[in-house]
Amino acid sequence: MGLLSARDVEFVTRKWIGVSGGYLGDFSYRTHHEFYPDYCGIEDIDPYKLEGTTRIALSTSCRTNRRPGRRSSSVAY
Numbered sequence: 001m002g003l004l005s006a007r008d009v010e011f012v013t014r015k016w017i018g019v020s021g022g023y024l025g026d027f028s029y030r031t032h033h034e035f036y037p038d039y040c041g042i043e044d045i046d047p048y049k050l051e052g053t054t055r056i057a058l059s060t061s062c063r064t065n066r067r068p069g070r071r072s073s074s075v076a077y
Contacts, residue, residue: 024054
C-alpha cells in the first residue's frame with residue numbers, strides 16, 4: 001500500500017509545490033533534502049540517492065512503501 005495515491009501526489013507536486021521543467025517549483029537539491037524531515041517528519045529518505053528529477057523522486061518516495069534512497073532504520077512502513 002502506498003503512502004499517497006497517485007492523485008494525491010499529483011495534487012501536492014503540481015498544485016501545492018509546483019512543477020517547472022520536470023523539477024519541483026523552487027526546490028534545490030538542498031531544500032528537497034530538508035523537505036522530508038522538516039515537513040513530513042520522515043527522517044530516513046536520502047533524496048541524493050533517488051533517481052530522476054526532484055519531481056520524480058518525490059513522486060516515487062510518496063507513492064511506495066519501499067522508498068529508494070531510504071537509510072537503514074528500524075521503523076516499519
